Amino acid sequence: MITFENVDVVYPNGFKGLDNINLEIAQGEFVAIIGLSGAGKSTLIRAVNGLVPYTNGALTVGETTVNPKNKSKLRKLRSKVGMIFQQFNNVGRISVLNNVLIGRSAVTPTWRSLIGWYGAEDKEVAFQSLERVGIVDKAYNRASALSGGQQQRVAIARVLAQDPEVILADEPVASLDPPTARRVLGDLRKIQKELGITCIVNMHHLDLARDYADRIIGMRAGRVVFDGPTEEATDAVIEDVYQRSLNEEDVATSQNPSEEPAEKETV
Numbered sequence: 627m628i629t630f631e632n633v634d635v636v637y638p639n640g641f642k643g644l645d646n647i648n649l650e651i652a653q654g655e656f657v658a659i660i661g662l663s664g665a666g667k668s669t670l671i672r673a674v675n676g677l678v679p680y681t682n683g684a685l686t687v688g689e690t691t692v693n694p695k696n697k698s699k700l701r702k703l704r705s706k707v708g709m710i711f712q713q714f715n716n717v718g719r720i721s722v723l724n725n726v727l728i729g730r731s732a733v734t735p736t737w738r739s740l741i742g743w744y745g746a747e748d749k750e751v752a753f754q755s756l757e758r759v760g761i762v763d764k765a766y767n768r769a770s771a772l773s774g775g776q777q778q779r780v781a782i783a784r785v786l787a788q789d790p791e792v793i794l795a796d797e798p799v800a801s802l803d804p805p806t807a808r809r810v811l812g813d814l815r816k817i818q819k820e821l822g823i824t825c826i827v828n829m830h831h832l833d834l835a836r837d838y839a840d841r842i843i844g845m846r847a848g849r850v851v852f853d854g855p856t857e858e859a860t861d862a863v864i865e866d867v868y869q870r871s872l873n874e875e876d877v878a879t880s881q882n883p884s885e886e887p888a889e890k891e892t893v
């Protein structure tokens with residue numbers, strides 16, 4: 627369970643990024659956060675793993691209070707809370723397998739990860755993670771040689787390798803074409819269902835949020851202005867969140883995940 631109690635984030639310049647957030651997110655939920663640009667979606671997600679420190683209220687993940695000032699507690703928290711980003715954040719010049727092994731550093735002693743010494747068990751977990759996202763055959767490819775969708779799946783496998791309870795995803799499909807976006811969200815959905823991992827995903831596209839999330843949280847000006855099951859997030863509700871009519875940019879359009887384009891040439 628992730629609990630926000632009266633949480634505010636005030637940025638150093640005085641701007642209020644989150645304004646009195648109260649939320650409970652149960653273990654294993656798939657939650658989409660929607661809202662216009664600047665609504666506070668990233669701030670909300672980043673507060674959960676302490677990337678953005680909250681300035682008021684109480685924020686807990688399971689039994690752990692998020693405490694951005696305490697480095698060792700933060701490291702422990704982040705071993706349970708994985709994060710993926712729009713730009714994948716892989717190390718392009720090393721293999722897919724080595725990228726996934728980086729995820730193991732969250733759960734292996736620091737000295738071992740510093741010298742890049744991973745044991746047989748780490749490698750097994752890394753291969754299992756790659757298998758879950760369907761790219762085990764790419765294990766020895768350079769990460770930079772993969773397509774965007776495959777690179778995002780490497781990032782998901784890296785997070786999975788740390789055996790997380792929660793995956794935070796900050797616009798994970800914003801750089802992908804609609805069919806590829808659907809495949810990546812489908813992988814996250816599968817992981818959530820099969821492993822019971824909580825997924826909190828920021829999204830711009832309403833149709834993707836409706837097709838993959840159990841629950842939608844709508845934000846505006848740092849506040850939660852809608853929170854309910856996906857079925858209740860009607861067009862009228864979303865128009866109220868956005869304070870404008872819906873338009874074609876609010877949907878990603880493609881309905882079917884399709885095969886991804888071939889890999890890029892290795893450079």
Ligand SMILES: Nc1ncnc2c1ncn2[C@@H]1O[C@H](COP(=O)(O)OP(=O)(O)OP(=O)(O)O)[C@@H](O)[C@H]1O
Pocket residue numbers: 637638639641642643661662663664665666667668669670
């Ligand atoms: N470091 C910062 N200092 C000051 N203000 C910030 C900082 N980071 C974000 N903000 C402001 O906080 C507000 C919320 O930003 P946030 O990135 O959370 O929005 P968002 O909903 O994720 O937007 P987008 O969809 O464009 O990524 C914005 O007005 C932004 O300009």
